[in-house]
Amino acid sequence: MLLIDPAGNSSSSSNVTARTCSFGLGAGFGCFAVLLAAAFFFMPPSLVRDCKHYFVLDTPHIFIYYRLAMKQPFPKTLIQATRYFSDLDVCREFVAFLRWPHGVHCVHCGHGKASFLTTRRIWKCAKCRKQFSVKTGTIFEDSPIGLDKWLLALWLVVNCKNGISSWEIHRSIGVTQKTAWFILHRIRLALKHGDWSKMGGEDGGPVEVDETFIGPDPRKMHADRRQAKYGAMYARPKIPVMGMLERESRKVRAAVVPNVKRDTLQAAILDGIEQGSTVYTDAGVGYDNLAAQQYVHETVNHTEEYVRGQVHTQGIDNFWSLLKRGLKGTYVAVEPFHLDRYVDEQVFRYNNRATKDNPLTDLDRFLLAVSQVSGKRLTYAELTGKDNTTQLPF
Numbered sequence: 155m156l157l158i159d160p161a162g163n164s165s166s167s168s169n170v171t172a173r174t175c176s177f178g179l180g181a182g183f184g185c186f187a188v189l190l191a192a193a194f195f196f197m198p199p200s201l202v203r204d205c206k207h208y209f210v211l212d213t214p215h216i217f218i219y220y221r222l223a224m225k226q227p228f229p230k231t232l233i234q235a236t237r238y239f240s241d242l243d244v245c246r247e248f249v250a251f252l253r254w255p256h257g258v259h260c261v262h263c264g265h266g267k268a269s270f271l272t273t274r275r276i277w278k279c280a281k282c283r284k285q286f287s288v289k290t291g292t293i294f295e296d297s298p299i300g301l302d303k304w305l306l307a308l309w310l311v312v313n314c315k316n317g318i319s320s321w322e323i324h325r326s327i328g329v330t331q332k333t334a335w336f337i338l339h340r341i342r343l344a345l346k347h348g349d350w351s352k353m354g355g356e357d358g359g360p361v362e363v364d365e366t367f368i369g370p371d372p373r374k375m376h377a378d379r380r381q382a383k384y385g386a387m388y389a390r391p392k393i394p395v396m397g398m399l400e401r402e403s404r405k406v407r408a409a410v411v412p413n414v415k416r417d418t419l420q421a422a423i424l425d426g427i428e429q430g431s432t433v434y435t436d437a438g439v440g441y442d443n444l445a446a447q448q449y450v451h452e453t454v455n456h457t458e459e460y461v462r463g464q465v466h467t468q469g470i471d472n473f474w475s476l477l478k479r480g481l482k483g484t485y486v487a488v489e490p491f492h493l494d495r496y497v498d499e500q501v502f503r504y505n506n507r508a509t510k511d512n513p514l515t516d517l518d519r520f521l522l523a524v525s526q527v528s529g530k531r532l533t534y535a536e537l538t539g540k541d542n543t544t545q546l547p548f
């Protein structure tokens with residue numbers, strides 16, 4: 155529209171200039187945005203492949219970082235996670251993205267080309283022609299529960315310091331308590347560490363080793379119940395758990411052991427700690443032969459003292475306190491048969507906790523957990539021991 159000013163001069167020319175200017179600027183920004191988008195979305199595959207040794211958001215290529223970060227505005231808090239994972243398609247894309255950062259690969263033959271069947275939300279391999287979903291070959295396999303509920307449960311487990319019980323999951327995500335219990339056990343399987351490198355060594359720093367006992371205290375039971383359940387007062391119904399903490403990395407490993415005899419403890423130490431390392435223990439007789447096994451062994455006698463300079467087991471005692479807080483406060487009654495999985499869960503949270511040197515967030519812990527879900531499977535029969543192939547933790 156032309157504006158006529160009171161002097162009668164047409165202002166069309168100035169308006170045209172202004173329009174040209176704004177059009178020029180707009181076109182400039184538009185072109186820039188298009189070029190930027192093209193740079194992000196038509197990245198040479200070789201650049202993407204170069205990143206395979208890095209975690210997806212830890213890539214050295216800044217363009218790929220932005221491409222991933224722009225495409226994946228991951229949630230950072232529980233409320234954001236609840237909103238983000240409310241769409242099943244987003245959940246599927248999220249798990250597929252973490253599972254196959256370089257494109258979908260067939261779970262049967264490993265082939266890199268598969269067509270997506272949109273109506274059924276599964277892929278079909280171009281080579282072996284078999285079908286698979288994002289759940290196949292993971293802890294989610296054969297589960298009728300949607301990924302929205304699975305991912306929210308996973309978020310809660312890895313970020314609740316003292317764990318979360320199956321009753322709480324049942325109320326929070328709307329599944330039965332039995333299903334929630336099964337979900338939690340499958341998640342614990344995913345959280346189990348897969349690092350079998352030895353602790354300690356010349357650069358690894360000293361390692362604290364200790365054991366603890368988990369179970370009911372017969373002294374606090376009614377005499378009749380104690381008599382019926384355990385017989386003599388001195389019978390120890392507790393289950394021993396052995397743990398090691400590497401001082402330098404502040405990482406823990408812990409597992410249920412059949413007993414605390416010398417052979418058992420020393421075999422575990424030989425398996426888990428590099429010979430030549432410094433090992434701090436209490437004065438238990440199970441550890442009395444470590445110097446002969448080429449360890450530098452220092453003990454602290456807990457009847458006299460708890461700390462003597464650097465010689466103490468307070469680090470691993472701290473872990474025991476966290477483990478017991480979860481077991482007593484949240485899980486309350488844990489069958490000895492399943493105890494190993496509860497230990498794995500606490501070990502995951504402890505090893506991936508936020509520290510001054512390594513300020514991990516809830517999202518980091520969650521991404522790490524989701525990246526561990528594939529290649530693991532636990533059926534209900536295995537979990538409850540109805541399957542004959544199931545092995546006891548000891």
Ligand SMILES: [Zn+2]
Nearest residue numbers: 260263279282
């Ligand atoms: Zn295939």
